[in-house]
Amino acid sequence: MMTEKTLGIDIGSTALKLCLVAEGSGVEHAILPHEGDIPGTLTRLMDLLGAVRPLRGLVTGNEGRRRVELPEVIAAVAVESGLDALNLKPRAVVSMGGEDLVVYVLNDRGRMVNTYSGNKCASGTGEFFRQQLGRMNLRIEDIDEACDGACAYRISARCSVFMKSDCTHRLNKGEASKGDIVLSLSKVMADKVSEFLTKAKISTGQVVLIGGVTQNRFLVDFIREGRPGIDFVLPDQAPYFEAFGAAHLARSQGALLPEGELLRPGSVLVFKTFKPLSESVNLVHHAPSRRGAYDPDAEYVLGVDGGSTTTKAALINVKTLEIVAEHYGRTHG
Numbered sequence: 001m002m003t004e005k006t007l008g009i010d011i012g013s014t015a016l017k018l019c020l021v022a023e024g025s026g027v028e029h030a031i032l033p034h035e036g037d038i039p040g041t042l043t044r045l046m047d048l049l050g051a052v053r054p055l056r057g058l059v060t061g062n063e064g065r066r067r068v069e070l071p072e073v074i075a076a077v078a079v080e081s082g083l084d085a086l087n088l089k090p091r092a093v094v095s096m097g098g099e100d101l102v103v104y105v106l107n108d109r110g111r112m113v114n115t116y117s118g119n120k121c122a123s124g125t126g127e128f129f130r131q132q133l134g135r136m137n138l139r140i141e142d143i144d145e146a147c148d149g150a151c152a153y154r155i156s157a158r159c160s161v162f163m164k165s166d167c168t169h170r171l172n173k174g175e176a177s178k179g180d181i182v183l184s185l186s187k188v189m190a191d192k193v194s195e196f197l198t199k200a201k202i203s204t205g206q207v208v209l210i211g212g213v214t215q216n217r218f219l220v221d222f223i224r225e226g227r228p229g230i231d232f233v234l235p236d237q238a239p240y241f242e243a244f245g246a247a248h249l250a251r252s253q254g255a256l257l258p259e260g261e262l263l264r265p266g267s268v269l270v271f272k273t274f275k276p277l278s279e280s281v282n283l284v285h286h287a288p289s290r291r292g293a294y295d296p297d298a299e300y301v302l303g304v305d306g307g308s309t310t311t312k313a314a315l316i317n318v319k320t321l322e323i324v325a326e327h328y329g330r331t332h333g
Contacts, residue, residue: 008247011061014098058250082245096213150179190222292322
């Protein structure tokens with residue numbers, strides 16, 4: 001039995017993507033960060049898309065894909081399917097996700113023959129970029145305005161810790177604006193892509209860019225500027241490309257969605273678990289701080305700790321040593 005629409009599910013490291021494909025009537029998609037809640041996010045996405053059974057589906061992505069009650073394929077197979085659907089025959093595909101960077105090298109038949117993946121350092125990933133935006137109180141939607149008149153600085157790229165320190169210190173010392181930091185991070189990420197393309201010996205021809213990170217147009221511009229000999233293609237489906245490919249592949253390799261829950265029974269515990277912390281509460285000693293009401297006639301000392309990521313302040317009564325006011329929040333540059 002073939003259904004009119006097919007569903008592709010991609011469970012990424014930070015986001016869950018769904019794509020509905022119907023022959024001759026376009027593509028629908030929805031993306032949400034899952035924050036580890038695969039069941040809840042999957043339900044919300046199904047509701048957003050209005051996905052109605054009977055529906056044939058296929059799942060791809062990381063280890064989380066094994067929890068879904070559907071046939072599965074690895075991401076590379078889903079990417080190949082997406083390329084076939086768009087009739088693209090690139091020399092390579094660069095996938096820039098929340099916590100990984102992968103370059104897939106293809107042969108002249110559009111099949112993958114090699115891959116180059118990132119190391120365990122997070123400095124070139126989308127999630128690291130998102131976290132740094134959060135520290136500056138910015139969203140991805142804000143970066144166009146923030147980068148107006150900004151310039152890219154040279155910052156440490158060998159380690160995410162050093163990179164974060166460089167960005168933080170420049171902001172806190174007033175040496176760079178938020179826009180400068182956004183461009184600097186984008187440039188570092190683009191340089192990592194270029195480095196991987198060098199490893200893959202790709203200097204000419206067509207390369208397809210996919211992944212949620214491609215929504216950062218400054219990053220894409222830096223990639224193109226750094227490799228003028230390469231024809232970079234950014235498909236409309238780039239942010240959910242694996243889900244798009246899985247949806248097309250579901251026609252031949254998928255299965256009908258179960259009527260009940262999409263998750264397999266007993267699939268919740270993927271990793272080893274430990275005893276609850278409540279069983280060790282007797283080992284914890286809590287020393288409550290001294291608090292008091294504000295007295296306008298009293299003498300106070302104000303303590304401020306302007307940290308790299310958070311700013312703390314406390315107003316203390318000199319006589320009673322009680323805290324009468326406090327603040328703990330992000331520095332936001």
